Amino acid sequence: MTQTMYFALPKEYREATGDDLKKRISLAKERLGKRAIILTHHYQRVEVVGFGDAVGDSYGLSQIAASRNDVEYIIFCGVHFMAEAAYILAKGGQQVFLPNPLAGCPMADMAEMADVMEAWKTLEEFGGDKRIMPISYMNSAAGLKAFVGEHGGLICTSSNADAAYKWGFDKREKLFFFPDRHLGYNTGIKYGLKPEELVVWDFSRDEGGLTEEQIDRAKVILWKGHCHVHTNFKEEHVHETREKYPGVKIVVHPECPHEVVKLADAAGSTSFIVKFVADQPAGTPIAIGTEINLINRLALEHPDKKIFELSGKTCPVCANMYRTTLNDLAYCLENLDTMKQIKVPDRIKANALLALERMLEVH
Numbered sequence: 001m002t003q004t005m006y007f008a009l010p011k012e013y014r015e016a017t018g019d020d021l022k023k024r025i026s027l028a029k030e031r032l033g034k035r036a037i038i039l040t041h042h043y044q045r046v047e048v049v050g051f052g053d054a055v056g057d058s059y060g061l062s063q064i065a066a067s068r069n070d071v072e073y074i075i076f077c078g079v080h081f082m083a084e085a086a087y088i089l090a091k092g093g094q095q096v097f098l099p100n101p102l103a104g105c106p107m108a109d110m111a112e113m114a115d116v117m118e119a120w121k122t123l124e125e126f127g128g129d130k131r132i133m134p135i136s137y138m139n140s141a142a143g144l145k146a147f148v149g150e151h152g153g154l155i156c157t158s159s160n161a162d163a164a165y166k167w168g169f170d171k172r173e174k175l176f177f178f179p180d181r182h183l184g185y186n187t188g189i190k191y192g193l194k195p196e197e198l199v200v201w202d203f204s205r206d207e208g209g210l211t212e213e214q215i216d217r218a219k220v221i222l223w224k225g226h227c228h229v230h231t232n233f234k235e236e237h238v239h240e241t242r243e244k245y246p247g248v249k250i251v252v253h254p255e256c257p258h259e260v261v262k263l264a265d266a267a268g269s270t271s272f273i274v275k276f277v278a279d280q281p282a283g284t285p286i287a288i289g290t291e292i293n294l295i296n297r298l299a300l301e302h303p304d305k306k307i308f309e310l311s312g313k314t315c316p317v318c319a320n321m322y323r324t325t326l327n328d329l330a331y332c333l334e335n336l337d338t339m340k341q342i343k344v345p346d347r348i349k350a351n352a353l354l355a356l357e358r359m360l361e362v363h
């Protein structure tokens with residue numbers, strides 16, 4: 001996350017009651033009418049999603065951001081890289097806001113540009129652009145997206161990672177995948193690669209901690225990033241859940257470690273999880289391995305099914321997604337003329353746009 005300023009809401013917003021905030025948000029929405037759209041990620045608080053014009057995963061919300069040329073303001077209730085992507089995809093003149101400017105993504109922050117450039121310098125000795133296709137997960141800063149775009153690669157999300165792998169391998173011999181090693185590994189195994197063809201680039205070690213032979217033999221070089229929410233889920237949670245709830249269906253996000261994905265009944269993006277739950281017959285116990293706010297919302301939306309969090313022990317909350325409150329949303333909607341917009345420098349924007357446009361074409 002590039003925005004490090006300290007941000008505190010004025011007292012009148014911090015101390016407003018829930019009812020007051022709801023009234024103010026409704027009035028502001030009415031006043032703005034069709035000039036503004038509120039996009040809410042699946043992991044947002046239930047009450048924030050309630051005010052969204054659309055709810056979805058980062059892929060779905062990017063598609064909306066790219067297509068809604070008619071609105072002046074895009075209010076992105078999510079984390080920083082999502083609002084940045086919306087800005088890159090928006091047409092000139094549209095303004096993008098992140099209601100809580102401190103909402104970042106620790107996984108995206110694990111791929112620092114200086115480390116990426118150092119790694120690429122080594123990989124150039126192994127063929128660089130001629131042999132290696134860089135692919136970045138959406139959860140990355142605009143600078144990394146621009147690097148990928150400049151080198152002919154694309155952005156993927158958990159919704160189109162399979163298609164992104166096929167696209168990359170149709171063009172080049174190897175992939176360099178950022179920043180989530182687990183999504184990269186799970187997608188590689190699904191693609192049919194052998195475990196030894198997937199190696200992890202440890203950015204804290206010289207040459208990524210890999211030998212020349214390992215790099216040369218690898219089909220995918222995975223950046224050593226992870227999501228601290230999804231790596232909470234362990235194999236034993238799957239075994240314990242199956243024992244305790246006979247007939248349970250287990251669905252997890254592919255940011256979970258492979259041992260968990262392998263044992264689950266299904267794995268997929270947040271939109272996939274939403275559909276998976278909807279498709280199960282009434283009465284089915286469903287254990288979900290993803291962020292708790294989505295699980296809680298699904299439980300509310302499907303009272304006829306027993307929906308619960310897979311680990312049963314940890315609280316898999318994304319503190320950054322949780323940062324955005326009704327207080328932030330009210331402040332944002334009432335102060336669009338003074339609130340800091342999310343922007344990306346033009347030279348980064350142009351290359352990042354190439355990578356994001358490829359993402360929207362590949363699914």
Ligand code: SF4
Pocket residue numbers: 079104105106107108139227228229230291318319320321
């Ligand atoms: S759930 Fe994980 S990957 Fe998603 S925003 Fe939070 S920290 Fe980042």
